[in-house]
Amino acid sequence: MLKESVFCIRTQLDDQSVVLKSTKTGTVAKLLESQETSLKSWLRHQDELKPDFVDSLCGINGILVDVKADEFVYLQNELLDMRNNQARMFSLHFEPTMQCQLDCGYCVEKGIDRGSGMTDTMFQRSLKWFNDYCENHPEVEMLRLIFFGGEPLLRKDIVRKSVIAYSQLAEQRRLEYMTEIITNGELLTEEMARFLSLHNWRRIQITLDGPSEIHDARRHGKNGRPTFDRIWSNVLMLVHSDYIPTVDVRLSLDEENAEHILQLIEFMAEARVQDKIRLSIGFTESSLLTKIKEMREEWQVEQALRIWKCARDNGFQIPDEYTTGPLCIAQAKHSAVLQPDGNLQKCFCTSGLSCYEFGDISTDTLGYTKDSKYENFGRMDECVREECAYLPICGGGCTYHAAVENGGTVESFSNRHCKKVLLHDLNDGLLRLSYGSKDQ
Amino acid sequence: MRVLITRRTVPNKAPTDTQSKPEVRPSSVVLKGGKSGVRFGPVVTGQVALGKDGCGY
Numbered sequence: 001m002l003k004e005s006v007f008c009i010r011t012q013l014d015d016q017s018v019v020l021k022s023t024k025t026g027t028v029a030k031l032l033e034s035q036e037t038s039l040k041s042w043l044r045h046q047d048e049l050k051p052d053f054v055d056s057l058c059g060i061n062g063i064l065v066d067v068k069a070d071e072f073v074y075l076q077n078e079l080l081d082m083r084n085n086q087a088r089m090f091s092l093h094f095e096p097t098m099q100c101q102l103d104c105g106y107c108v109e110k111g112i113d114r115g116s117g118m119t120d121t122m123f124q125r126s127l128k129w130f131n132d133y134c135e136n137h138p139e140v141e142m143l144r145l146i147f148f149g150g151e152p153l154l155r156k157d158i159v160r161k162s163v164i165a166y167s168q169l170a171e172q173r174r175l176e177y178m179t180e181i182i183t184n185g186e187l188l189t190e191e192m193a194r195f196l197s198l199h200n201w202r203r204i205q206i207t208l209d210g211p212s213e214i215h216d217a218r219r220h221g222k223n224g225r226p227t228f229d230r231i232w233s234n235v236l237m238l239v240h241s242d243y244i245p246t247v248d249v250r251l252s253l254d255e256e257n258a259e260h261i262l263q264l265i266e267f268m269a270e271a272r273v274q275d276k277i278r279l280s281i282g283f284t285e286s287s288l289l290t291k292i293k294e295m296r297e298e299w300q301v302e303q304a305l306r307i308w309k310c311a312r313d314n315g316f317q318i319p320d321e322y323t324t325g326p327l328c329i330a331q332a333k334h335s336a337v338l339q340p341d342g343n344l345q346k347c348f349c350t351s352g353l354s355c356y357e358f359g360d361i362s363t364d365t366l367g368y369t370k371d372s373k374y375e376n377f378g379r380m381d382e383c384v385r386e387e388c389a390y391l392p393i394c395g396g397g398c399t400y401h402a403a404v405e406n407g408g409t410v411e412s413f414s415n416r417h418c419k420k421v422l423l424h425d426l427n428d429g430l431l432r433l434s435y436g437s438k439d440q
Numbered sequence: 441m442r443v444l445i446t447r448r449t450v451p452n453k454a455p456t457d458t459q460s461k462p463e464v465r466p467s468s469v470v471l472k473g474g475k476s477g478v479r480f481g482p483v484v485t486g487q488v489a490l491g492k493d494g495c496g497y
Binding site for chain 1: 469474
C-alpha cells in the first residue's frame with residue numbers, strides 16, 4: 001500500500017497541471033489535473049486499476065511511499081548517520097586577516113576586533129594541527145580550503161603560501177583538494193586568478209548590491225571610495241578567461257536596494273555573461289552585534305521571485321528550489337573556521353567574537369572539531385511534531401540566526417530558526433518559474 | 441582589457457557530488473529524478489548549494 005510522502009509539496013501551474021515535488025529526494029513530477037485526480041482516487045482504492053505513471057513516483061523518487069513508512073524518524077536517523085558516521089570532507093574556512101578595505105553597513109563582522117594578519121608561526125602551526133587531525137581521522141578524504149575574512153586578498157602572501165602548503169599536504173595524505181574563495185573582488189588580479197586556477201580552484205563568490213551607484217553607496221571603501229567599476233572589471237576578467245568555470249555573484253537584498261537589483265541583472269545580461277555567472281540571493285539580516293530592520297518573509301518572497309523572474313527572462317540560470325539546510329558548515333563533523341590568531345570557530349558568522357571559539361590550533365581539538373552549540377539536533381523535534389514538509393531542506397534552519405534572535409547565549413543556539421513561510425512561498429514560486437509557462 | 445586564456449594543469453569540474461546519481465529515468469510525468477540520502481550541505485556535496493541556500497554568505 002502506498003501513500004503520498006509527507007515531504008511532497010504541490011504547486012498549481014496555470015496550464016491545468018500541477019507540479020509535485022519531494023523535498024527529500026528532489027524529484028519533480030508534472031501531472032495534468034486529471035492525472036492528479038486519478039492518482040488521488042487510486043490512493044483511496046488501491047485494489048482498482050493503477051494509473052500507469054504511479055510506479056515512476058515510487059522508489060528513489062519518493063513522491064509516493066509505503067503507507068507504513070515513518071518518514072520523519074527515517075529522515076532524522078539518516079541526517080545523524082550522515083553527519084556522524086559518513087563525513088569524509090574537511091571544510092576549512094581559512095581567514096588570513098580579519099581586516100577589510102570595505103566599509104559595508106550591514107557586514108556581519110561589523111564591530112569585531114579585526115586585529116592583525118596571521119603570523120608565519122601561526123600559519124606553520126596550523127599545518128601541523130591539520131596534519132595531526134588527519135592522522136587521527138583517516139576517514140577524512142577531502143580538503144576544501146575556503147578563504148574568508150575580512151578580505152582574504154588583503155593578504156595575498158598568506159593566500160599563496162596556504163594554497164601551496166595545504167595542497168601539498170593534501171597530496172601527501174592522499175586527500176582530494178580544492179580551493180575556494182569568498183572575496184569582495186576588488187583586489188583580485190589576473191595573476192592571482194591564474195595562480196588559484198593551478199590549484200583546483202572550484203569556487204569564487206563576489207557580492208554585488210546593484211548597479212554602480214547603488215553598489216558604491218553600500219559596498220564602498222573607507223571614506224566612501226567607490227568599488228563597483230574595479231570589481232566588475234575583475235568579474236569580466238574571470239568571465240572572459242578560463243581560470244574558473246563559473247563566477248558566483250551574490251546579490252545582497254534588503255529594502256534599500258531591492259528596487260535596483262533588476263537593473264544590475266539587465267546590466268550583466270547586456271555584457272553577455274549569463275553562461276559563466278551563477279546568481280544567488282542573500283537576504284541581509286541582523287548579526288550578533290548589529291541590529292538591522294527585519295524584513296517580512298512575504299516581502300522577501302515577493303522580491304526574490306521578481307529577481308529570479310528577471311534573471312530567467314534575461315537568460316541566467318535560476319534555481320528550482322530554495323533551501324536553508326539541513327546540514328550546514330557549522331554543523332559538519334569535520335569543519336572549522338581558522339582565525340588569524342589560531343583560534344577556531346564552527347561558523348564564520350561568529351568570526352572575531354572570542355566567546356564563540358571552541359578551541360585553538362595549539363591544543364588538541366579532542367576527538368573532532370566539536371562545538372556542542374551546533375549539535376542540538378533536538379531543535380528539529382518541533383518541526384517533526386508539526387509534520388513540516390520542508391524539514392529535508394531546512395533541518396531546523398540557521399543555528400546562528402536562531403542565536404541572534406534569542407540573545408546570543410549558549411542556550412540560544414539550541415533554538416530552531418523557522419522560515420516556513422519563506423520556504424513554502426519561495427519554493428512554490430521557483431517551481432512555477434522553472435516548470436510553468438514563461439508568463440508565470 | 442586584454443585577458444589571457446590559459447590552460448589549467450588540473451581540470452576544474454563541478455564540485456564533487458558524493459550522492460548517488462538519479463537512477464530513475466524520467467517518465468511522462470517525472471521531470472527530474474530523485475536522489476537517495478541527504479541532498480544538501482557541505483557535509484554531503486562540498487558546496488553550500490549556492491543560489492538555493494539560505495545561508496547568508
